[in-house]
Amino acid sequence: MRTTFFGLEIGRKALMAQSRALDTTGHNIANANTQGYTRQEVILEASKPVKISAGYVGTGVEIAEVRRIRDEYIDLQIRTENKATGYWQSMSDTLSKVEVVLNEPSDSGLRSVMDKFWEGWQELSKNPESNAVRATVYQRGVSVAEAFNHMDRQLKDLQADIDGHIEVKVNEINSIATQIKDLNELIVRAEAQGNVQANDLRDQRDLLVEEMSSIIDIDMVEDKYGSISVTIGGRAIVSGGNLAKIGLKDDPANNNLKKLIWVDPKDGSNLGIDVRIGSGSIKGLIQSRDEIVGQEVMTRLNDMAKVFADELNVIHASGLGLNNVTGTNFFTFGDSTKPAGTITVNPVIENNLDLIAAKPATAGVEDNGDGSNALTIANLKQKELNFINGNSTTDDTFRSIASRIGIRGQEASRMVDNQELLIDQLHNKRDAISGVSLDEEMTNMIKFQHSYNAAARLITVMDEMIDTIVNRLGVVGR
């Protein structure tokens, strides 16, 4: 037996459902440009029917779920590519800074200063008696020493600068981890009330995980209550409502540059465990700091300064000055473990230019016109010396430093281009699924509006039917 108000109830439910769907359409339009937003869809379903003798009669519509349209596999791909992108971006950044330090090709880099230095010795070989030419040789020696000092200082500054960047990134990781932890708690609470998804909170959390994935490589697992654990190198930084923390420590094994360690989240004390970093922009920063700036440039520059100066000193010390003093070193090191940073022209030469040994030891006391030792020094330019990367001339060694940086810089910027293209494509793929299409939303809006209007009309019809029964029946003969 159908109740009188059954039809009204169907109309009411339809009005409710269509207006909810309209609300969601509005929400989508409103968030069309929100970063990390996933479009939502109201899933409608027919409510439970009632049985009559002839079969089942529908009871109208109800909302089954408000669903996020998202493909988690694409999220995983984006996280994977994000870390590679972050890595190569850091590499490329550092390499382009190193290129600026090398200052090649130019007429003011170390190459040109060295060329001038050798030319100075050639001039001295022709005019060994001349005080003016001696002063030139001295000054050009100072320029060479200063060029080494300057580059060394710039590279050290660059390493300190990178350490600063690492610190910023670590703070970012810790801050993101805290936010993820807070969202975990909110999501678990929100979803505990039944089989529902906290769509907008999840969007925010996914965005944070994605941000973190470009800084450092992470693994993410979701548990059945809806909270996630994020692990870095096998250790959890967030696990549900628990939080760990990453800190920085000077590494004495690596020139006191910073390394990442796990610290106690409460008091920040060192737990004595290094963070294992696989990739991401932090890995790029650390690796470019140690490998590019450190090994590729600083180590080789130090070796170049040391080998070149030592070899020159041997020849110089074997010769005679204008005052027939022998055994003077032309270059000295403030600290022989840091040749490039501390190389200087021997200070005794500044006060007495006669000490510059242009004469060979075989020359007589008065043979001041013999500049053959200066020529031997000038010819050192063509001599292959024993550098760490094999035997080559000093010029060649510097050229190879510059070209290796060039090759790595080229590779890094190509990788950044590739990665960015890949990430763009993945973002497009995700946008194709999760992004808001205004055309679609407008179409839906019209669809839901029409349904709403129709439901309202249904209620009018029901109203008229009840009116007929209540007010017009049984008035015969009135």
Added chain:
Amino acid sequence: MSRITNNVIINNTKRNLYRNLNTMEKIQEQLSTGKKISKPSDDPVGLVNAMRLRTNLGEINQHKSNIDDGKEWLNSTDSSLGKLGDVLQRVRELTVYGSNGTLEGDQRKAISAEVKQLIDEVGNIANSTHGERYIFGGTRTTKAPYNKGSDLWEGNNNAIEFEIGIGTKIPININALDDVFKVDASKQSQLIADLKAVADHLDNSDIATLSSVDLQNLDDHIDSILEARAHVGARINRLEMVQDKMSDLELNFTQLLSKAEDADIAQVIMDLKTQESVYRAALSASSRIIQPTLVDFLR
């Protein structure tokens, strides 16, 4: 059919425009600097070439300057030897004149006085300088090789060598002590001794010796000087030949350097023009692809 959302279109458009602008920026940098390599990563191989060629050009310039300096030194030597030759020629004339039997003893003494002046001049020529450096003293360039007071020769016979190419050296002084002044182990010059003998023989009217031995000695010395000048001339010639070769090399290396690091302006301008039209096309495509949405058509 894949779902194309507004953001997909906008992102793609933005990326393509950025890429075009990036390419334009690179081309414009080449155009404004005139260089195709401005940092190592632009072309690591080209960089090595450019750096090496710059160094090579520096070496060539240095060697050219060495050659110029060497030539100046040799020219000074040549003119001093020329003067010395003139002096000896004059002594020879005086010797021939003095050996004339019709002259009186007083007249020969007068000739002898002139010869003594000329001997003094020989001493001056021996102490010729180039700049402030004595050219006939070997590597002992800061002190006069001939000490007039003691009549001793204090220079040495060491060579001064200039480098005129990688691994190529050339002596730019001559062995004046042995080849011209004939200095012996006791630091006495045979040349001056022979000239003094002429003066003595003139004083003593020893006509027989004047006309035979002395004249022969003078001729030998004049020959030695001519020979030394020939050597100097040959070296100047060699330096000039090397200098010509250096100039050719310099030109070649400059061209190579330009090829290695200079932008081909015609090519770059063509690229820029092409890129400009690509960019314009991209802009015009963008204006069409960012379409009005359905919103614009709903009442």
